[in-house]
Amino acid sequence: MESFSFYTLSIALFLCLCYDTTHCQQAYLNNSQLNCTSDPSISKGYLCNRPLQTCKSYVTFRSQPPYDTAKSIADLLGSDASLIASINNVSNIFDSIPADKLSTVPITCLCSGTIYQYYAHYTAKKSDTYFHIANDTYQGLTTCQALTGQNYYNSGDIPVGTELTVPVRCACPTENQTENGVISLLDYMVKRNDTVLSIAKAFGVSVWSVLEANMLSQNSTIYPFTPILVPLESETCTTNPGSFFCDCPNGYAADGVSCKTDPRKFPIKWIALLERNLVSHFIAMTKEDRLHQILQPQVAREASREDIHAIANLAMRCLRLNGKKRPTMKEVSMELEALRISQKGLENFQMLREFPRASFIER
Template sequence: MKLSAISVIPLTFFFVSVLHRPSNCQQQYIGAAVTNCSSASLSSNGYLCNDNPQSQCQSFMSFRSIPPYDTPSSIANLLDSDPSSIASSNNFTSIGETIPSNHLVIVPVSCSCSGSIYQHSATYTVTRGDYYFRIANSTYQGLTTCKAILGQNYYDPEDIPIGVRLVVPLRCACPSTNQTQSGFSVLLTYIVAQDETIEEIGPRFGVSKETIMKANMLSNHSMIYPLNPILIPLKLEDCRESPGSFYCSCPDGYLRVSGLGHFLCIRVPGKKFPIKLVVSIGASIGFGCLCLFVSAYLLYRYLKKQRSNNIKKKLFEQNGGFLLQQKLASFRSGEKARIFTREELERATDNYSKSRFLGQGGYGTVYKGMLEDGTIVAVKKSKAIDRERIDQFVNEVVILSQINHRNIVKLLGCCLETKVPTLVYEYIPNGTLSQHIHQDRNFSLPWEDRLRVACEVAGAVAYMHSSASVPIFHRDIKPSNILLDEKLASKVSDFGTSRSVPYDKTHITTAVQGTFGYLDPEYFQSSQFTDRSDVYSFGVVLVELLTGEGPVSFARGEDERNRVANFMTMVREDRLGETLDHRVANEARKEDVKAVAMLAMRCLRLNRKKRPTMKEVAMELGLRNSQSLLQINQEVRSMRDEPFQHCDEIHQEILDSTSFSLYTESGSIPR
C-alpha cells in the first residue's frame, strides 16, 4: 500500500502523540475501554509513563475483599504485595485476619515504567472456567484489562491451560513532576464502585474533586463507570493531624502505633545510658563465651553452612532458576550451559573492576573476564532484579539455548547465586559493527567486509526464523547488536527482547519495544511483530552499511536528519553515488552497490507482506557476495540489471515507509 505525501503527515503526528509521555498531571481516563478485549487504544494496556525521573515508585491500589481473597495474606498473594504492609496500612491486627466481605482494602505496591507503560506485575494460576475477561474484571476487579493480559501471555484466549501461571500487568502510575511540586507524592489506583461519584470519593481520601478530575483528564460532563480505575493523588499527612489516613507518618521522636481504627503518634522519652551495668554484663558474657568457645565455634560453622545454602536457594528462586528449569525442560536436550559460582565470576572479573568494563546496554552491564582455564569471556550483569528483568534474563537463556550458529554469540553459562542474574558469553574482541562504520571514518570497514558481514547476519537471522528448533524473532536488529571477532566475522547478540514463536503462530502481540529508526511501522501501529519486522530492521542496517550513517543524524539540517529517507530520495533521482560512504564509493562495483541498495528498499516496504523473507535476503546476499569475490575485476553485464526490473515501482513506497518510522528524533524506546 502506497501512502501519499499528505497522508504521511497525520500518520507521523500519530506516532508523536502515541509516544508522548504526559509531562503534566494528567493520565487519560480509560472509560468503557476496560471491558473491550480488542481495543486499539494504547491506554487500555495501562497508564503512560510521564516525565518522572524515577522509573520506579511507591503506589497504592484499592481492592474489595471477597472470598477467597479476604485476608491480608491472600490479597497480597493475588496482587504480589507484602501482607504485613497491607495489614499495617489498613490497621488490621494480623496478616491472617478475616476481612468482612466487600470491605475496601488499600494495597501498597511497587510501580515501574515498562516500555512506555506503568505497571505492577503479578502472577495468577489459571483454574477451571477462567478466561482473560473474567480474570481481569472479576478476579482482579478491573485493576487490569483482558487486552493487557493478552499482550503479555501467549496462550489461546479461548483455551487457557489449567494450572499455568499468567503474568498479570496491574494498572498503576507514578506522580509527574508537576504533581510532585504540588505536594502529591503517591498515586492511588481506585476502582469505582456501583453508583459511586467523584464527589463521594474525594472526601474519603482528603482530595478535592478538581484534583481528581485533573489527574484523570475529566471534565464536568464526563461520566465514570463502575469497575473502572481512576487515579487519586495523595499527600503524606501527619498522623497527629490525620489519624484516619492510611498514608501518614510521625515526626522524629514519635512512634507510629495503631489502635481503635486509626493511627497515633506517641513520644518516646530519652533515657541515660547505663554504662556500669553494660560493663558488668559484658564481662560476664565474655567469661561465659570463653568457656563455651569450642562448642560455639562448631555451632557457628554449622549455621554458616546452613545460611549459605539457604541464601543460594533463595537467590536461585529469585533469579528465575525454577522458571528457567521449567522452560528448558520443554526443549530437546543439547549441549548444557555451565552453571558458574559467584566466586568464579568475581575472580574472573577482578570483582567486577572498572578496568574490566566493556559496555552497558538496556538490560545490563558487560565486563571482560578470564576463567581459571584461561578462557576469555564476556560477563553480562543485569541492572535490576524486578520481575520483568528476571523474565528477560530467563528468556535470553532459553533463546540462546536453542541456537547453534557460527554467526550468533554463544552462551557459555549463567550464574544464579548473585543478587542480580548474570550471563557468561564467548568474548568477541573487535567491538560492534556500529563502531566500525560510524566512530572511525578513516579506518572504517572495507566494502568486501561490509558485504560479507551483511551476508553473515542475514544468514544468522534466517536461521533463527526458519531452522531453529522453534522459530525466533530477534526484535532489535541494529549495528550496535552485531559484534565482530578477531577475523571481523559477525556475531548477532542481545536477545533480551527476543521471543520464540510456536510454528502455528505468524506473529506475537506485545508492547512496542525496540530502537527508533529500526522499528517496523506496521508493528508500531498494531503491536503485532512478525518475521518481516526483523526484515525491516535489517533493511535499515543495509542502508547504514552503504552510507556509513545512522538512520537519524542530528548533525545535519532538519530536511536531511532522516538519513534513510534521504538515501531513498537519492536512489530515486539516480544520485545514489552522492550518499555513499567514501570507502563504498571507492571500492565497490556499481552493480554490487545497486543490487544491495535495491534489496534494502525491498526490505523496507511499508506493506510487510511485500517484503522478502530473511531466507530470500540471505540467498540473494550470498549470491552477490560470491559473485563479488569471484569476479571482482570483471563486468557481468548479463546479471547486472536482473534484480532491478521493478525499481521505480517501489521507490515512493519505501520513501513513505522510512519517513513514517523515523520522523521522531528520539533514541530508543525505554525498556
C-alpha cells in the same frame, strides 16, 4: 522578512525534544476495557510521563472469598501481607476481612517501555478467561487487553495450572503533581453510586486534583468497576500524619509531618518530560551537527545557526546526569535573556548599516 523571534526559536527547540504523549495527567479508562476484541492503547496501562522509573503506588481491592485476608490478597497481588494488615488495621494477616470491605494495597509501580505497570502472577483455574481474570478476580485492576499482551495463550484456551503474568494498572505522579504536594497515586476501583466528590472526600483530597489526574471535566461520567487515579497529597499528612501514604518517596525530604521536594533533586520541568531514547537522539544530533533535521521547517529556515547552537548547548547542559552540574532555572533564564539581548543588538546594528543605503535609494 520580519526577524525571527528569539523566544519562538527557544520554545520551538525545547518543544521539539518533547515526546508527543507528554500529557500532564492520565486519561480515564471509560469502559473501553470491556470489549476484549478491541485494542485501545489506554487499555494496556497508564503512559509513563516522567524520568522516574519506579515509585511507591497503591491499589484498592474489595474483600471477597477466597481473597478475604491480608495474606490471600497479598498473594494475589504480589504485595506484602504485613503491610496490607498494618495499613488496613487488621490484627493478623490470616484474619478474615468483612465481605466487600475496601482494602488498600501497596505496590511498586514500574515504567515498562512506555507504560506504567506492576506485575503480579496468577495460577489459572478451570474455565478462566482473560475477561474473567481481569474483571472478576482482579476486580478491574488489569484488563483483558493487557493480559493478552503479556501471555502466550488464547483467552478461551488457558491451560489449568498455568502461571500467568498479570499487569496491574498503576502510575507515578507527574512533575506538576509532585510540585503540588502529591506523594503517590492510588488506583481506586469505582463502585456503584460513587462520584468524583465522594471519592475525593474519602481520601481527603480536592475534587479538582482527582478530575485533573484523570483528564476529566465536572460533567464527565465515571463508571462502576473502572479505575480512577487519586493523588495522595502531603498536605493531608499535616492534618493526619498517620495516613498510610505519608512516608516520603525518593527525591523528597520530610519537614516533620509532611513531604516536600528536595531542591537538590529538582529537574527542569520540560527536561523531566523527556524519554531516555529521545534524549540520546537529541544529544547525538547535536554532536553530529544535524539539529536542523529535527527542527520545524520554519525554525530551520529563519533562525540563525548561532542561535540554534547556543540554545542546544544550553539544553545539553540541562541534560547532565549529575544534577549538581546542571544550571539552575535562574541561570537558564539569565543565559537565554543574554542571548536575546545579544541578538537584538545584532539586529539593530544591521538596521543601521542598511539605513544609509535606503536613504540614498529614496533620493
